[in-house]
Amino acid sequence: GAGVSQTPSNKVTEKGKYVELRCDPISGHTALYWYRQSLGQGPEFLIYFQGTGAADDSGLPNDRFFAVRPEGSVSTLKIQRTERGDSAVYLCASSAGMNTEAFFGQGTRLTVV
Amino acid sequence: GENVEQHPSTLSVQEGDSAVIKCTYSDSASNYFPWYKQELGKGPQLIIDIRSNVGEKKDQRIAVTLNKTAKHFSLHITETQPEDSAVYFCAASKGAGGGADGLTFGKGTHLIIQP
Numbered sequence: 102g103a104g105v106s107q108t109p110s111n112k113v114t115e116k117g118k119y120v121e122l123r124c125d126p127i128s129g130h131t132a133l134y135w136y137r138q139s140l141g142q143g144p145e146f147l148i149y150f151q152g153t154g155a156a157d158d159s160g161l162p163n164d165r166f167f168a169v170r171p172e173g174s175v176s177t178l179k180i181q182r183t184e185r186g187d188s189a190v191y192l193c194a195s196s197a198g199m200n201t202e203a204f205f206g207q208g209t210r211l212t213v214v
Numbered sequence: 215g216e217n218v219e220q221h222p223s224t225l226s227v228q229e230g231d232s233a234v235i236k237c238t239y240s241d242s243a244s245n246y247f248p249w250y251k252q253e254l255g256k257g258p259q260l261i262i263d264i265r266s267n268v269g270e271k272k273d274q275r276i277a278v279t280l281n282k283t284a285k286h287f288s289l290h291i292t293e294t295q296p297e298d299s300a301v302y303f304c305a306a307s308k309g310a311g312g313g314a315d316g317l318t319f320g321k322g323t324h325l326i327i328q329p
Contacts, residue, residue: 134316143303143319192257205257
């Protein structure tokens with residue numbers, strides 16, 4: 102596609118439920134990043150993939166959060182036992198490599214009620 | 215880890231005037247400093263970036279300066295236009311595209327261009 106695509110654009114879920122957020126990076130981009138943006142704040146790094154492997158997952162807040170990228174393209178961010186504090190915009194970005202700029206998707210707004 | 219401070223949180227300028235947003239960072243190993251513009255309901259969009267081997271970079275009405283000694287970098291927008299109104303974020307990382315640690319962002323500046 103022309104840019105990074107994230108689905109759904111909005112997700113409302115009940116506290117305690119499981120959610121999956123999808124990211125389709127720009128075709129050919131090997132690096133993929135997930136960020137979380139709370140209202141009025143800058144994005145916060147969650148996890149970075151280089152190809153299929155998670156090169157750095159130090160930003161994941163706890164073990165309820167997990168992300169996969171099984172074929173080195175599409176990535177899914179998975180959140181178990183959602184809490185109201187998980188409500189935020191989840192942003193995905195991709196880049197062609199370590200020395201190129203990162204392009205962001207429009208984000209998924211997650212609301213936990 | 216890296217810590218990025220951004221000021222001011224809100225900036226209102228008259229159309230046609232210049233706007234300056236300032237950031238400081240804490241990790242001397244950081245070497246890539248992008249600036250992003252975010253409009254309501256959209257993801258951040260890269261507008262300009264600078265690497266640590268350069269002190270200044272300009273692209274039309276936008277310029278960025280970097281002082282590695284002081285760990286400061288600034289965004290300058292000249293001849294501001296209504297479409298410049300948005301939230302601007304500075305960020306820092308140890309490599310382009312975020313590198314292994316990803317980008318560390320400031321808290322953002324809401325730029326308002328008054329007609």
